[in-house]
């Protein structure tokens with residue numbers, strides 16, 4: 434099958450320099466040849482050239498709205514075009530604000546797609562519930578229709594429209610959820626399989642329940658937004674917001690294999706790899722984990 438790889442060198446959604454080097458780190462780790470080794474037709478589109486803007490709004494609770502808004506439009510166009518060309522899209526981050534554009538672009542091509550969000554965090558703060566103002570903690574609030582009444586005006590996001598229903602999202606791996614996010618998740622009934630559920634039910638049941646919850650008929654295109662910090666920090670130390678007690682590589686691989694097995698995985702984000710954090714060994718470990726997850730999203734199976 435055909436894959437289109439897009440580098441998304443964005444860092445403005447969070448305060449720690451380095452996520453803009455995530456795409457190149459994954460390429461240097463051999464990602465493209467490993468995907469080709471799976472027999473895939475891989476088109477590496479290189480990194481998006483994200484326009485740089487001087488921020489013109491300084492009293493907004495969200496930081497860098499102009500840069501993130503502009504990047505989101507560019508990402509959406511690129512993801513849309515990739516999917517419309519008949520390729521599964523692989524978007525390499527870059528901080529998780531990249532998902533605003535990737536999910537919106539995916540929805541333009543496949544309006545009824547569902548989202549599996551694998552992350553230590555819920556990333557559904559609004560600018561008003563966020564304690565940090567960092568937009569990598571907000572992407573889903575920009576996209577979920579039912580959250581819109583709670584959002585303040587957000588300049589520079591006119592091109593991004595809410596495109597998701599709460600019932601079409603499921604979380605796996607949560608273990609650091611803010612009070613405002615907890616309120617939104619409960620109020621909207623967003624399906625959530627935190628590390629508690631992973632421990633309680635095991636990863637097989639969590640994936641099965643998550644998929645059934647968002648797509649009971651088993652016929653919708655799937656968007657996997659995978660934040661590398663969903664994995665245990667021992668597996669992904671080079672990331673900006675590590676939280677102990679994460680997914681094992683076996684659990685991460687299992688999620689990827691099961692989604693790949695549906696044959697409906699249409700867009701994959703791999704977010705929050707920051708090669709500037711930690712030492713060289715930490716970088717290698719993190720990049721290796723990211724590539725392993727991606728390989729299992731695209732057909733590599735532990736059974737052979």
Ligand SMILES: N[C@](CCCC[B-](O)(O)O)(CCN1CCC(O)CC1)C(=O)O
Nearest residue numbers: 529554556558563565567569570611674
């Ligand atoms: N929820 C956080 C973290 C977002 C992480 C984004 B990512 O893409 O990596 O999933 C805030 C986290 N929280 C802030 C207060 C602290 O005491 C505890 C951590 C936020 O800044 O919104």
Ligand SMILES: [Mn+2]
Nearest residue numbers: 444448449450
């Ligand atoms: Mn930065």
Ligand SMILES: [Mn+2]
Nearest residue numbers: 553554660662
């Ligand atoms: Mn996270």
Ligand SMILES: [Mn+2]
Nearest residue numbers: 529552556660
């Ligand atoms: Mn995230």
